[in-house]
Amino acid sequence: MNEIREWLRANDPLRDDPCLSEEHVHNIRQRLFQEAQQPTASASWDWRRPVIAVFALAVLGAFGVVSMREPASVPEPGLPQGSEFAPGKRQLHFLAPGGTRIIWTVNDNLNLGR
Amino acid sequence: MHVRTLTCLVTVLCSVALVEAQQHSRGFSVVLVLGETQGSAATAKLSPAAARALDDVKELLPYKTFHVLDTLWMAGGTSSIGRLHGSSGQEYDITLDVERDNNLFEVRLRLDEPGANPGILDVARLQMVGVLEQQRGAIERELAQTRDQANLEQRQALEQRLANVRKQIALARAMRLIDSRFEMTSGETVVVGTSRLRDSDKALIVLLTALR
Numbered sequence: 264m265n266e267i268r269e270w271l272r273a274n275d276p277l278r279d280d281p282c283l284s285e286e287h288v289h290n291i292r293q294r295l296f297q298e299a300q301q302p303t304a305s306a307s308w309d310w311r312r313p314v315i316a317v318f319a320l321a322v323l324g325a326f327g328v329v330s331m332r333e334p335a336s337v338p339e340p341g342l343p344q345g346s347e348f349a350p351g352k353r354q355l356h357f358l359a360p361g362g363t364r365i366i367w368t369v370n371d372n373l374n375l376g377r
Numbered sequence: 378m379h380v381r382t383l384t385c386l387v388t389v390l391c392s393v394a395l396v397e398a399q400q401h402s403r404g405f406s407v408v409l410v411l412g413e414t415q416g417s418a419a420t421a422k423l424s425p426a427a428a429r430a431l432d433d434v435k436e437l438l439p440y441k442t443f444h445v446l447d448t449l450w451m452a453g454g455t456s457s458i459g460r461l462h463g464s465s466g467q468e469y470d471i472t473l474d475v476e477r478d479n480n481l482f483e484v485r486l487r488l489d490e491p492g493a494n495p496g497i498l499d500v501a502r503l504q505m506v507g508v509l510e511q512q513r514g515a516i517e518r519e520l521a522q523t524r525d526q527a528n529l530e531q532r533q534a535l536e537q538r539l540a541n542v543r544k545q546i547a548l549a550r551a552m553r554l555i556d557s558r559f560e561m562t563s564g565e566t567v568v569v570g571t572s573r574l575r576d577s578d579k580a581l582i583v584l585l586t587a588l589r
Contacts, residue, residue, distance in 0.1 A: 352499075354557060356559070357437070359430075359433040359434045359436070359437050359568075360433065360436060360437075361429070361432075361433035362433070363429075363430045363433040363434055363566060363567075363568055364559070364561075364565075364567050364568065365434055365437065365438075365567075365568045365569075365570065366557045366559055366567065366568070366569045366570075367569075367570050367571065367572070368554070368555050368556075368557065368569075368570070368571040369571075369572065369573070369574045370554065370571055370572075370573065371573055371574055371575070372499050372503065372552065373554065373571060373572065373573050373581075374550075375411070375572075375579040375580075375581060
C-alpha cells in the first residue's frame, strides 16, 4: 500500500508545481462568497415573469373590450341601420345561383291585393 | 415660359375633367315588377341586365309570373325621388340615396305608399285604420237609411264625409314597404323585393341597375 502511495507521489506531474500564495487563495475565497451572496440572474427573471404575464393579459383584455364595443365593419344581414322599420318586418340578403343579389323584406302587414 | 404654363393648365384641366367623368354616374334604371304565384302572363321586354337578373332569381323565388308594372330612370345624385305606378291605380314613391366611392355605390332604397309616415308603428297605424273603417261603416249605413228620403243636401253631406273618410283610410293604410341599404357596383342589378311570409301569393319587386 505504501509502495503504491509512494509510487503515485513520485509520478505526480504537479509535484514540483509551486502552490498558490496565501493572498491568491484569500482573493478567490472572497470572490466566491460575494458571488454566492448576490441574487442570480435566473432568480430575477423568475420574479419578473409573472409581472410580464399579468401585463400581457391586461393588454389583451383591453383589446378585447375595445373590439367588442366597436361595431363590425361589415354590415350584418338584417334590419338596415338607421331605418324606421317597425317590428314585424325582417330583411334577408341572399345570392341567386347566377350571382344576382336579392334583398327581401318580409312584411306580414303587406297587402298587395287591395 | 408661356407654352409651359399653358401645357400645365391643360394637363390640370384634363385631370379635373377625367375625375368629374369618373365620379359622374349615368344614373339608375328602376323596374317595378309584380310577382305572382298564379297566371301565365309573359314578362314584358326588359333591359338585358334586368332580364338577366330576373331570370337568375326566378329559380329561387316561388312566383310563376312577373308583370312589369313601371320603369323609371333616376339620376345618380346623392338623393332622388320618383313615382312608380302599380296595378289597380296604386302608386309608389321611390327614394334613392346614393353615395359613390370610386366604382362602388352605397345605396339606400326606400319604397313608400304615398302619404306613408314611417314614424308611426304598424300597430298604431292599423288601429287607426280600424277606427276609420268603423266610421265609414256608420256613414254607409246612414246613407242607406236616407236613400229613400228626398233630403238631397243631407245625402250630399254624407257622401262628402264618406269620401273624406275613405281618403283618410287610404293615408292610414299607406306604409313604407322597403327600406334597404346595400352596396352595388356599376353595371350591377340588385333585386329588392317584399312579400308576406305566409299566404305570399304576390310580391312587389324592384330591379335596380346602376348604369355604366
